[in-house]
Amino acid sequence: MAPLLEVRGLEAFYGTTQALFGIDFELQEGGITALLGANGAGKTTTLRALSQAVRTRGTIRFGGTAIEGRATEDVVRMGVAHVPDGRGTFTALSVEENLRLGAYARRDKAGTAADMERMYQRFPRLKERRAQQAGTLSGGEQQMLAISRALMLKPRLLLLDEPSFGLAPLIVAEIFDILGEINREDGVSMLLVEQNAALALELAGHAYLLETGRIALSGPSEAIRRDEAVRKAYLGY
Amino acid sequence: MEALIQQIFAGLATGGIYASVGLALVMIYQSTHHINFAQGEMAMFSTFIAWALLQAGWPYWGAFLATVAVSFAGGLAIQRIILKPVEKAPVLTNVIVFIGLLVIFNSLAGWIFDHTIKPFPSPFPKSSGAQLISPHDLGSIAVMLVVLVLLYAFLRFTSVGLAMRAAAQNPESARLVGIRVSWMLGLGWGLSAAIGAVAGMMVAPIVYLDPNMMGGILLYGFAAALLGGIDNPWGAVIGGFIVGVLENLLGAYVIGTELKLSVALVLIVTILTVRPNGLFGKTVVTRV
Ligand SMILES: Nc1ncnc2c1ncn2[C@@H]1O[C@H](COP(=O)(O)OP(=O)(O)OP(=O)(O)O)[C@@H](O)[C@H]1O
Ligand SMILES: [Mg+2]
Numbered sequence: 001m002a003p004l005l006e007v008r009g010l011e012a013f014y015g016t017t018q019a020l021f022g023i024d025f026e027l028q029e030g031g032i033t034a035l036l037g038a039n040g041a042g043k044t045t046t047l048r049a050l051s052q053a054v055r056t057r058g059t060i061r062f063g064g065t066a067i068e069g070r071a072t073e074d075v076v077r078m079g080v081a082h083v084p085d086g087r088g089t090f091t092a093l094s095v096e097e098n099l100r101l102g103a104y105a106r107r108d109k110a111g112t113a114a115d116m117e118r119m120y121q122r123f124p125r126l127k128e129r130r131a132q133q134a135g136t137l138s139g140g141e142q143q144m145l146a147i148s149r150a151l152m153l154k155p156r157l158l159l160l161d162e163p164s165f166g167l168a169p170l171i172v173a174e175i176f177d178i179l180g181e182i183n184r185e186d187g188v189s190m191l192l193v194e195q196n197a198a199l200a201l202e203l204a205g206h207a208y209l210l211e212t213g214r215i216a217l218s219g220p221s222e223a224i225r226r227d228e229a230v231r232k233a234y235l236g237y
Numbered sequence: 238m239e240a241l242i243q244q245i246f247a248g249l250a251t252g253g254i255y256a257s258v259g260l261a262l263v264m265i266y267q268s269t270h271h272i273n274f275a276q277g278e279m280a281m282f283s284t285f286i287a288w289a290l291l292q293a294g295w296p297y298w299g300a301f302l303a304t305v306a307v308s309f310a311g312g313l314a315i316q317r318i319i320l321k322p323v324e325k326a327p328v329l330t331n332v333i334v335f336i337g338l339l340v341i342f343n344s345l346a347g348w349i350f351d352h353t354i355k356p357f358p359s360p361f362p363k364s365s366g367a368q369l370i371s372p373h374d375l376g377s378i379a380v381m382l383v384v385l386v387l388l389y390a391f392l393r394f395t396s397v398g399l400a401m402r403a404a405a406q407n408p409e410s411a412r413l414v415g416i417r418v419s420w421m422l423g424l425g426w427g428l429s430a431a432i433g434a435v436a437g438m439m440v441a442p443i444v445y446l447d448p449n450m451m452g453g454i455l456l457y458g459f460a461a462a463l464l465g466g467i468d469n470p471w472g473a474v475i476g477g478f479i480v481g482v483l484e485n486l487l488g489a490y491v492i493g494t495e496l497k498l499s500v501a502l503v504l505i506v507t508i509l510t511v512r513p514n515g516l517f518g519k520t521v522v523t524r525v
Contacts, residue, residue: 053409
């Protein structure tokens, strides 16, 4: 089966500074793939490259179609939802308006209301706060909102940038459980960027490890977890 | 007492004009953080379009609506063609473009319609003298309120309006939900050009039509926007009414009409130093 996402020789640039130096990876439809690495390794940049929010070279094929050179808005319309670094909350808008915006690019307006209800079922705390200004939510609630907003697109691929960042372990566990549930029940494929390798390897079936803009290592999560030398050298646990 | 009330009503009428000019400035400022210095000249040019249509025998409200539509399209086109290429350029580049637009519209109007001062009709009945408020003042307040209500409904209740607000607040996130941010800026330009056109047509019967008619009014509109908080549309509206009333009362009782324009300048400087966020400047609560 052809992969859902196929990346070859991907380079990314901030102005003249190069942040990715020709990385290759792929992602199977329906799977969860983790992208690990230390601070500054290029994880966020990789997601930005996939959303075409940064200048790139190389090829990115999504569902068999080339993405490179398209506008971010058009990549989104192809079914790639991005939960950005820092959550990207529309802080001055209400929770419900944030969710409505998530469905902005969708054609089937009828399904939107039903999906909003489903988000509220998954995250009852968002429902309680639906009329509240989103900037007043707690960090965990904002992360739930960011994930729900991305899902409102009905994406084929969900890009997640450190969803555990700055959150208490209990909330992180809750969020990761729900991510697994969404993957199983709705069949949404995910590319999960994490610094918390142990956590990510539990959820993901496959993982890549980035080191200063290059892929240093890849393989099934199981194998990486079992390999003590790798764990010690790269993942720090 | 009656004279005082008359002054206040007259102030509210001009205040409505300042409010809409301020609102037009805020619409663009919110999403680009630029003050469009050409806003006044664009409104003036729109008013000339209305005048030309009226000269050609169009009925007033037909000319009014056509002018609003043409101004909307013109504002959108200016953003798409002239401003989009400099979207990411430094502030100064944009300022130069605005000044360029100002000069172009001013001389274009002078060249096409010449510089003689022209009367511009009011759609409302003539004043009979004994009223507290002239029909034109009352009518123009009503027109401005209709514009405000329509704008509010658009921003609040339509999905494109929501997308505009989202794009103004957080362009990166807006792109990530598929909003074409650059087109939202274009829409903002279209709307502010349309609002400016209404303001121009409402003020022209009072100040008469000529290429320089909006100069002072833009200054008052800017004062209104600053007073209300430059990033808050509804603040700009309230600011406009306050500035209008203040201007009229000070002009009538304190400093006389010759010095009226300096009211706006003094107000601008005072606000910038004392309360840069204005009376209603937004404080968005954010937790990280
Ligand atoms: N806006 C930017 N301008 C210039 N360089 C940048 C920019 N953003 C990131 N970089 C550089 O690109 C490289 C990769 O950064 P990136 O943010 O992708 O790392 P990361 O793996 O997401 O790190 P973290 O775990 O800290 O989020 C770094 O060297 C960083 O300094
Ligand atoms: Mg990062």
